[in-house]
Amino acid sequence: MPERTYEVKTVGVDYECDACHAGTMQQTGIMLPSDPPWWRHKCSNCGLVEDLRQKYPTVRWERVLTA
Numbered sequence: 001m002p003e004r005t006y007e008v009k010t011v012g013v014d015y016e017c018d019a020c021h022a023g024t025m026q027q028t029g030i031m032l033p034s035d036p037p038w039w040r041h042k043c044s045n046c047g048l049v050e051d052l053r054q055k056y057p058t059v060r061w062e063r064v065l066t067a
């Protein structure tokens with residue numbers, strides 16, 4: 001299978017609070033061991049505690065679509 005390269009851009013990803021929609025979920029450093037693990041987060045605005053499958057904020061790479 002020959003390799004092909006493509007251009008990517010880096011994006012930061014916040015997780016908006018499900019309760020107040022004003023704050024963002026911030027990782028607390030607490031991991032709940034399961035497979036896959038849960039990561040405990042706390043809202044920066046209302047303090048809602050929620051366990052998520054990924055740590056936020058995070059960084060992703062997205063493919064740059066060229067016409």
Ligand SMILES: [Zn+2]
Nearest residue numbers: 017020043046
């Ligand atoms: Zn909130």
